[in-house]
Amino acid sequence: MMKLYYSPKSRSFTALWLMEETAQPYERVLTDITTGAQKAPAYLAINPMGKVPGLQDGDTGLGEAAAICAYVAERYPEAKLAPPLGDPRRARYHYWLFFGPSCIEPAIIQIFTKIQVPSSTAGWGDATQVFDVLDQALQSGPWLLGEDFSAADVVIGSGLDFAVRRFKMVPTRPAFDRYLDLCAARPAFQRAQALSGN
Numbered sequence: 534m535m536k537l538y539y540s541p542k543s544r545s546f547t548a549l550w551l552m553e554e555t556a557q558p559y560e561r562v563l564t565d566i567t568t569g570a571q572k573a574p575a576y577l578a579i580n581p582m583g584k585v586p587g588l589q590d591g592d593t594g595l596g597e598a599a600a601i602c603a604y605v606a607e608r609y610p611e612a613k614l615a616p617p618l619g620d621p622r623r624a625r626y627h628y629w630l631f632f633g634p635s636c637i638e639p640a641i642i643q644i645f646t647k648i649q650v651p652s653s654t655a656g657w658g659d660a661t662q663v664f665d666v667l668d669q670a671l672q673s674g675p676w677l678l679g680e681d682f683s684a685a686d687v688v689i690g691s692g693l694d695f696a697v698r699r700f701k702m703v704p705t706r707p708a709f710d711r712y713l714d715l716c717a718a719r720p721a722f723q724r725a726q727a728l729s730g731n
C-alpha cells in the first residue's frame with residue numbers, strides 16, 4: 534500500500550486531495566514539520582529535500598506534490614485522473630501539471646516577498662501574467678481539460694485555492710470563484726481539507 538507522508542496545513546494538501554480522488558487505500562504517515570520530522574534520515578531517503586509531501590510506493594520514494602499527483606494518477610488508471618497515453622489531451626494535461634510548480638508557485642512567492650525580477654528573465658514572467666493566463670484558461674471549463682476532471686486540476690486548484698482563498702494574496706476573479714467553488718464541492722477535496730486541518 535502506498536504511504537503518504539504529510540503535515541497539517543501544508544502543501545501536503547495537494548497530495549492528500551489526489552490520494553482521496555483515487556478512492557484507493559493508502560497509509561497516511563504524519564510527518565509534523567513543526568517537530569523537524571521531515572529532516573529525519575529515514576525520511577530524507579524518500580524526499581531528499583526534507584519537505585512534505587512525500588510518497589513511498591514499494592521501494593520508490595518521491596517528493597514534490599505535482600510529481601506525486603502525476604505518478605499516482607498513472608498508477609491508478611481506473612481513477613481516470615490522467616488522459617491515457619496517446620490521448621491528445623495529454624499535451625494540455627502536462628502543460629497544467631507543470632504550470633503549477635513552474636509558474637503559480639514562484640508567482641505566489643514573488644507576491645509574498647515583493648522581489649522584482651525582469652519578466653523576460655523570470656521563468657514565470659510576472660505574477661499578473663500568470664493569473665491572467667489561468668483566468669483565460671478557466672473561461673471555458675468546467676475543468677482544465679474540459680468536461681473531465683484530472684490530476685492537473687488538483688495541482689492548479691490547490692495552488693489557486695492557496696493563493697486566492699487561504700492566504701488571500703491574489704484578488705479573486707469570477708472565473709477563479711467558479712472554478713474554486715467546483716473544486717471545493719468535490720468530496721475528495723473536503724476529506725483532504727479535514728485531514729489537513731485547513
Ligand SMILES: N[C@@H](CCC(=O)N[C@@H](CS)C(=O)NCC(=O)O)C(=O)O
Pocket residue numbers: 542543544545566571583584585586596597598599634
Ligand atoms: N516544491 C515542494 C514544496 C514542499 C514544501 O515547501 N513543503 C513545506 C510545507 S508547505 C515543508 O515541508 N516545509 C518544511 C521544511 O522545509 O522544513 C512541493 O511542491 O512538494
